[in-house]
Amino acid sequence: MTKPLAFIIEDESDLSYIFSEALKEAGFATEIIASGDRALERLEAVTPDVVILDLHLPKVDGRQILQRIRANSRLDKTRIVIASADPSMADMVDKDADLVLIKPISFGQLRDLAMRVRASLDRTP
Secondary structure, eight states, X not given: OOOXXXXXXXXXXXXXXXXXXXXXXXXXXXEEEOSHXXXXXXXXXXXXXXXXXOSSOSXXXXXXXXXXXXXXXXXXXXXXXXXXXXXXXXXXXXXXXSEEEESSOOXXXXXXXXXXXXXXXXXXX
């Protein structure tokens, strides 16, 4: 069985590395994407199971990426976790996300969450 794929759309390299390692520990294959324009390119080509999405990104912001994901029927089953240090902005998009996490987010917190998401993906036909 292939591993579910998680996109980590985050421009802070230290955070994206921590997020990637936590998701790998939960059994995901990961791809780190550091800019909004690149994220949109990859989302046109690939259907990830999970997206960890920062809202403040270079070139295209996370809110636009979230809207594009939700407007694309091919990405209907993609789970979106917002990871933001901006609680007011996170409040504006929480209805379109599956979960909102406010930074700082610990390795253990994200790993445990990813394990629960992975278990739910394994149960989904």
